[in-house]
Amino acid sequence: MEKTLSWRDCPAWLSAMPGEVPAALASPREIAAWEVERFAESRGPGAPSFRFVSDEALGESYLLERNGDGAITVRGGETGILYGTYEALFDLICGSPLPQGVQSPVCELRMLDSWDNPDGSVERGYAGRSLWFEGGGFSYEPDRIRQLGRMLASAGINVLCLNNVNVGTAARALIGERLPETAELARILRPFGVRLMLSVDFSAPLFLRDPDPISGETRAPLTTADPLDGDVRRWWRDRAARVYRAIPDLAGFLVKADSEHRPGPNTYGRSHAQGANMLAGALAPYRGLLVWRAFVYNCMQDWRDTATDRPCAAYERYRPLDGQFADNVLLQVKNGPYDFQVREPVSPLLLGMERTRMALELQLTQEYTGHQIDLFAMPPLWRELFDTLGKGRVRAMAAVSNLGRDANWTGHPFAALNLYAYGRFAWDPDRSPEEEIRRWIRLSGYGRDEEALTELLLGCSRTYEKYTAPLGLCWMVNPGAHYGPSPWGYEFQAWGTYNRADRERVGIDRTAAGTGLLSQYPPALAARFEDPARCPDEYLLFFHRLPYLFRMRDGRTLIQRIYDDHFEGFEEALRMQRTVAGLHLPGRDRAEVEERMRKQLLNAREWRDVVNTFFHRLSGVPDEKGRKIYD
Numbered sequence: 001m002e003k004t005l006s007w008r009d010c011p012a013w014l015s016a017m018p019g020e021v022p023a024a025l026a027s028p029r030e031i032a033a034w035e036v037e038r039f040a041e042s043r044g045p046g047a048p049s050f051r052f053v054s055d056e057a058l059g060e061s062y063l064l065e066r067n068g069d070g071a072i073t074v075r076g077g078e079t080g081i082l083y084g085t086y087e088a089l090f091d092l093i094c095g096s097p098l099p100q101g102v103q104s105p106v107c108e109l110r111m112l113d114s115w116d117n118p119d120g121s122v123e124r125g126y127a128g129r130s131l132w133f134e135g136g137g138f139s140y141e142p143d144r145i146r147q148l149g150r151m152l153a154s155a156g157i158n159v160l161c162l163n164n165v166n167v168g169t170a171a172r173a174l175i176g177e178r179l180p181e182t183a184e185l186a187r188i189l190r191p192f193g194v195r196l197m198l199s200v201d202f203s204a205p206l207f208l209r210d211p212d213p214i215s216g217e218t219r220a221p222l223t224t225a226d227p228l229d230g231d232v233r234r235w236w237r238d239r240a241a242r243v244y245r246a247i248p249d250l251a252g253f254l255v256k257a258d259s260e261h262r263p264g265p266n267t268y269g270r271s272h273a274q275g276a277n278m279l280a281g282a283l284a285p286y287r288g289l290l291v292w293r294a295f296v297y298n299c300m301q302d303w304r305d306t307a308t309d310r311p312c313a314a315y316e317r318y319r320p321l322d323g324q325f326a327d328n329v330l331l332q333v334k335n336g337p338y339d340f341q342v343r344e345p346v347s348p349l350l351l352g353m354e355r356t357r358m359a360l361e362l363q364l365t366q367e368y369t370g371h372q373i374d375l376f377a378m379p380p381l382w383r384e385l386f387d388t389l390g391k392g393r394v395r396a397m398a399a400v401s402n403l404g405r406d407a408n409w410t411g412h413p414f415a416a417l418n419l420y421a422y423g424r425f426a427w428d429p430d431r432s433p434e435e436e437i438r439r440w441i442r443l444s445g446y447g448r449d450e451e452a453l454t455e456l457l458l459g460c461s462r463t464y465e466k467y468t469a470p471l472g473l474c475w476m477v478n479p480g481a482h483y484g485p486s487p488w489g490y491e492f493q494a495w496g497t498y499n500r501a502d503r504e505r506v507g508i509d510r511t512a513a514g515t516g517l518l519s520q521y522p523p524a525l526a527a528r529f530e531d532p533a534r535c536p537d538e539y540l541l542f543f544h545r546l547p548y549l550f551r552m553r554d555g556r557t558l559i560q561r562i563y564d565d566h567f568e569g570f571e572e573a574l575r576m577q578r579t580v581a582g583l584h585l586p587g588r589d590r591a592e593v594e595e596r597m598r599k600q601l602l603n604a605r606e607w608r609d610v611v612n613t614f615f616h617r618l619s620g621v622p623d624e625k626g627r628k629i630y631d
């Protein structure tokens with residue numbers, strides 16, 4: 001019988017880092033010392049020796065120096081020493097030079113948001129069940145959590161949000177009766193420099209019943225969650241005090257309010273600044289952060305209503321509140337104005353709040369990008385995003401986790417790249433996608449295939465984009481699941497997700513003549529998108545409603561370009577399959593990677609034929625090259 005794989009067989013990017021961190025190690029520095037010892041043992045004589053110099057003023061930053069005798073000095077604050085050690089060890093493994101000068105993270109908050117629920121399910125999770133929840137509460141292997149801590153620290157990730165932003169009944173107890181267990185998980189991750197964040201329910205004061213620590217009585221819930229109500233404010237202050245007694249270094253609370261049927265301050269006629277500031281006030285004595293998500297739109301829209309345009313919603317709501325948020329509030333904004341679609345322009349809100357602390361939210365879990373079945377490496381898209389945002393704009397980042405209980409952590413072993421590279425970009429958004437991909441390949445033990453795999457990973461997001469929704473059109477996915485094509489699956493629904501394709505045209509006019517989304521952008525960026533003759537192809541149908549016979553810059557008609565991209569996308573997927581078949585993958589990965597590639601090919605074929613048929617039937621325009629379109 002075949003042996004079932006365990007996570008112990010799947011080291012992800014720690015493939016050259018043997019062993020398991022012992023439970024007894026209690027600080028980042030102890031872990032750093034242990035890593036260095038294990039590394040020396042595995043390398044034998046010739047491995048450089050390490051010296052640690054504490055400099056608390058450096059905090060998370062570090063400085064690496066090669067001494068005359070070849071030894072490496074790591075100077076840093078407590079976690080800085082751990083980060084510096086991982087950097088140095090990884091540089092040795094990869095044969096890269098040590099970085100020069102003090103290395104400091106650009107983003108202070110480098111958070112991984114899990115969408116894990118206490119019942120063990122993971123919302124939009126494609127790598128198995130939760131790593132720490134099951135059956136209504138906590139359930140985990142401490143050894144595996146320590147290995148997770150090691151993975152996060154080695155990628156530079158410093159905060160883990162433990163539970164889904166959609167906070168269900170059971171998850172409310174994380175800051176109630178389950179607080180001691182929450183604190184225990186925080187304790188296990190603490191030595192890795194990983195602090196917890198918790199998603200809280202804005203209406204918790206209405207529901208959370210737990211015994212009063214002093215009287216032992218079960219407190220009656222409040223009858224309101226109005227942020228300006230004195231009892232509510234007191235309730236949250238008490239709650240924060242209790243939570244911080246148990247977890248003194250908690251990073252803070254994360255809130256999804258008035259969004260997709262979640263409760264929020266709007267129920268009480270209060271603004272999001274009032275709601276967020278009330279919670280922020282409760283956290284302030286502990287230097288806690290209140291992270292407030294800006295993913296707020298009308299999810300009950302009438303599809304007949306063409307005046308309402310969902311991508312406009314967040315800016316319309318939050319821009320007037322700029323300057324009103326407390327200092328310890330971070331407004332967390334998804335990269336695009338819709339919702340993690342395959343291709344979206346940057347969210348105008350990220351460029352429009354000069355007096356508010358912002359956090360960029362990315363999605364590693366491949367909800368709209370292939371469910372960790374199809375290959376989708378994100379670093380090239382992040383490079384474009386950071387170039388558009390401009391240097392220094394992003395100072396805090398969060399990303400929705402792609403982790404789960406699957407032996408290999410991320411379902412598709414190559415999906416681990418997105419997690420590792422996310423941490424690297426959160427530390428320094430100036431990095432090069434190619435260099436990070438190469439580094440991940442070497443660290444993961446795939447070095448023999450470095451060239452082939454680098455090419456595959458650099459190109460795969462573009463291929464996915466070609467065979468799915470064309471030219472910046474969004475939402476042509478199967479509703480609910482979000483895998484596979486359904487051009488009108490979201491067309492007559494309440495989610496604000498339309499392509500409005502008819503026999504002549506497709507897309508939504510978002511210029512000043514249309515919904516006006518473009519006016520939310522800084523002028524230079526608006527100018528780039530405004531004129532369909534100059535708008536980059538990949539955003540053409542995001543911003544414009546165009547006839548099928550519109551001439552693209554390369555001379556092709558729009559409809560021909562759609563057909564071509566879909567035929568090419570499938571051909572590229574076929575070539576990817578050949579590349580994958582030629583890789584020298586370790587036994588543990590081979591079957592998984594090949595099986596997923598097989599499914600990806602079926603998916604690409606389905607997308608190609610459904611999208612081409614859809615547009616062919618509507619437009620009646622034949623493919624100039626006479627290829628097979630199913631009518």
Ligand code: GCW
Pocket residue numbers: 115123124164165166256260295339
């Ligand atoms: O796109 C939607 C997802 C939801 C998710 C939501 C959000 C956690 O389909 O599953 O809920 O985004 O970001 O809040």
